[in-house]
Amino acid sequence: MSPAGDPQRTDFSLAFVVKALHQARAINLEQAKTLISREALLHARVLKENGGDTQKYDVSPVELVAAHRLPVTGRPTEVLDQDRITVVAAEAAGVPYHKIDPLKLDMPLITQTLSRPFAVRHVLLPLSTQGDVLNLAVANPFDHELFAEVSRLSGRRIRPFLSAKSDILHALQDTHGFKNTVARAVDEAVSDPGLGNFEQLVVLGGEKELQAEDKPVINAVEYLLRYAFDQRASDIHLEPKRDQTVMRLRIDGVLHPAFTLPRAVHAPIAARFKMLARMDITEKRRPQDGRIKTERDGVEIELRVSTLPTAFGEKMVLRIFDPEKMTTLDQLGFEAHEQKLFESWIGAPHGLILVTGPTGSGKTTTLYAALRALAGPEVNVTTIEDPIEMVWDGFNQVQVQPKLDLDFSAALRHILRQDPDIIMVGEIRDGETANNAIQCALTGHLVLSTLHTNDAIGAVARLRDLGVPPFLLASSLLGVMAQRLVRTNCPACSEPIKLSAEQIQSLAVPIPLLPSGPTFTQGKGCVRCRETGYRGRSGVFEMFHAGREVRELIAQGADGGAIEQAARQQGMRRLRESAVHKLATGVTTLEEVVRMTADT
Numbered sequence: 001m002s003p004a005g006d007p008q009r010t011d012f013s014l015a016f017v018v019k020a021l022h023q024a025r026a027i028n029l030e031q032a033k034t035l036i037s038r039e040a041l042l043h044a045r046v047l048k049e050n051g052g053d054t055q056k057y058d059v060s061p062v063e064l065v066a067a068h069r070l071p072v073t074g075r076p077t078e079v080l081d082q083d084r085i086t087v088v089a090a091e092a093a094g095v096p097y098h099k100i101d102p103l104k105l106d107m108p109l110i111t112q113t114l115s116r117p118f119a120v121r122h123v124l125l126p127l128s129t130q131g132d133v134l135n136l137a138v139a140n141p142f143d144h145e146l147f148a149e150v151s152r153l154s155g156r157r158i159r160p161f162l163s164a165k166s167d168i169l170h171a172l173q174d175t176h177g178f179k180n181t182v183a184r185a186v187d188e189a190v191s192d193p194g195l196g197n198f199e200q201l202v203v204l205g206g207e208k209e210l211q212a213e214d215k216p217v218i219n220a221v222e223y224l225l226r227y228a229f230d231q232r233a234s235d236i237h238l239e240p241k242r243d244q245t246v247m248r249l250r251i252d253g254v255l256h257p258a259f260t261l262p263r264a265v266h267a268p269i270a271a272r273f274k275m276l277a278r279m280d281i282t283e284k285r286r287p288q289d290g291r292i293k294t295e296r297d298g299v300e301i302e303l304r305v306s307t308l309p310t311a312f313g314e315k316m317v318l319r320i321f322d323p324e325k326m327t328t329l330d331q332l333g334f335e336a337h338e339q340k341l342f343e344s345w346i347g348a349p350h351g352l353i354l355v356t357g358p359t360g361s362g363k364t365t366t367l368y369a370a371l372r373a374l375a376g377p378e379v380n381v382t383t384i385e386d387p388i389e390m391v392w393d394g395f396n397q398v399q400v401q402p403k404l405d406l407d408f409s410a411a412l413r414h415i416l417r418q419d420p421d422i423i424m425v426g427e428i429r430d431g432e433t434a435n436n437a438i439q440c441a442l443t444g445h446l447v448l449s450t451l452h453t454n455d456a457i458g459a460v461a462r463l464r465d466l467g468v469p470p471f472l473l474a475s476s477l478l479g480v481m482a483q484r485l486v487r488t489n490c491p492a493c494s495e496p497i498k499l500s501a502e503q504i505q506s507l508a509v510p511i512p513l514l515p516s517g518p519t520f521t522q523g524k525g526c527v528r529c530r531e532t533g534y535r536g537r538s539g540v541f542e543m544f545h546a547g548r549e550v551r552e553l554i555a556q557g558a559d560g561g562a563i564e565q566a567a568r569q570q571g572m573r574r575l576r577e578s579a580v581h582k583l584a585t586g587v588t589t590l591e592e593v594v595r596m597t598a599d600t
């Protein structure tokens with residue numbers, strides 16, 4: 001077989017794919033020859049990885065090339081995988097390429113158009129319909145007989161899109177598997193799920209109510225959790241509407257719709273989550289919270305669950321705390337000089353360190369990372385939290401319980417008798433807590449806490465407003481750090497881009513002078529980042545160091561402007577300046593910088 005192929009024949013063969021890759025300069029001639037000569041070997045490898053049954057498994061040429069794991073030209077750390085090969089093959093075949101996004105699958109269309117065995121055997125995934133056209137993801141762009149067959153089955157004309165085979169099969173497994181568990185749950189719940197209020201129906205009709213312990217409900221809940229973990233979600237939202245329940249996932253800080261579930265399964269699924277979280281299942285009119293401990297691949301994962309009664313049922317939010325995500329100081333996104341400064345604060349024998357920012361700005365993650373850096377057998381680290389966000393063996397963690405009169409300031413008084421070295425107060429909300437925290441910092445303890453202020457300097461005025469005497473603050477404060485999170489460019493698809501003069505001007509902050517010039521980059525969107533162009537997040541910091549001059553100003557009761565001037569003279573960078581630095585070094589995009597620093 002030669003890589004040249006025959007232009008008349010439209011066989012989706014290894015020769016066709018290898019030729020396409022070579023022409024697109026994705027592989028060199030040597031690699032092309034090697035691939036062709038090793039067809040039998042690669043074929044055997046793919047079969048072995050997929051169960052080894054020649055009868056059942058049709059090996060595609062894309063899989064053959066992917067099995068060779070060639071490096072990507074220009075990106076030596078990445079391999080030529082099914083996606084990258086499929087992009088090139090689609091171009092050569094004259095068929096549009098389609099990246100399958102697990103969050104954008106049309107479950108009813110997929111499960112109702114083709115049977116599961118048929119779709120799996122022929123690797124077909126219905127994507128959407130437009131009039132009488134069915135958009136269909138396929139793994140072989142030239143199988144016209146098959147398209148005619150699907151056209152007959154669906155009653156629509158077929159518009160094929162080439163997708164990675166592994167993605168199609170994965171999507172089929174997900175949608176059909178989930179549909180079956182939900183369908184069984186609905187079947188067991190009521191004979192007609194479309195009749196409106198499920199609970200009323202159960203009461204009035206005397207139908208068997210689906211229980212949280214029923215097998216289909218257990219399976220559906222397990223599936224939802226596994227799906228959320230797979231998508232790297234930080235939160236799961238389950239929102240009952242009039243006719244259905246919408247499940248949304250927060251990924252890298254942004255909510256994405258994931259599933260719609262039949263109305264009838266909302267109550268049993270919510271009940272199952274409540275049961276796992278040890279909540280009162282019969283209580284549906286009051287908000288509740290609890291936690292679920294589960295595991296994934298042997299790693300314990302904790303979920304914090306809260307319910308909120310709404311017009312159509314209980315809305316649930318599950319926050320996912322994966323201990324693997326417990327970050328260290330190195331992973332927060334500090335630049336070298338910032339980390340050095342922060343380490344000098346937490347290395348002090350006593351004093352107060354504050355982290356400020358709105359909810360969701362990563363304050364808690366920063367504090368945990370600091371405490372983990374400090375914890376050890378010779379120090380007593382105690383935290384007072386509301387709620388405890390992450391359980392860590394090395395800390396003594398106290399949950400605030402207002403019902404038992406154990407608020408932040410009361411808890412602080414108690415733990416002082418427990419000989420702590422380092423104390424983390426989840427949040428300073430009132431004058432009593434503020435003054436107690438300062439007292440602790442002045443009496444030989446290192447105290448870390450958070451405040452709700454927009455910027456770092458704002459913490460001084462806020463504490464003054466809470467009744468902290470300026471001279472006490474001046475003698476205890478080590479530093480304040482304001483922070484935000486920006487989404488970071490996807491390493492698999494980001495490329496250098498140019499920014500216009502207007503765009504740069506709109507930042508209202510000069511681009512920092514870097515030795516090699518600014519390198520603006522942006523992700524184009526790929527399967528790895530679900531078309532967003534972003535993967536992961538990084539902190540952006542404004543670090544206000546309480547040096548001698550600044551302390552004197554605080555003690556004198558100077559206003560924010562004067563303090564800021566002094567801090568800037570010592571090199572304090574505003575939040576937006578730090579964000580623009582991350583922009584100029586290719587970490588994030590202009591949109592992210594504008595979005596995350598709009599309020600500063």
Ligand SMILES: [Zn+2]
Binds near residue numbers: 525533534
């Ligand atoms: Zn990407």
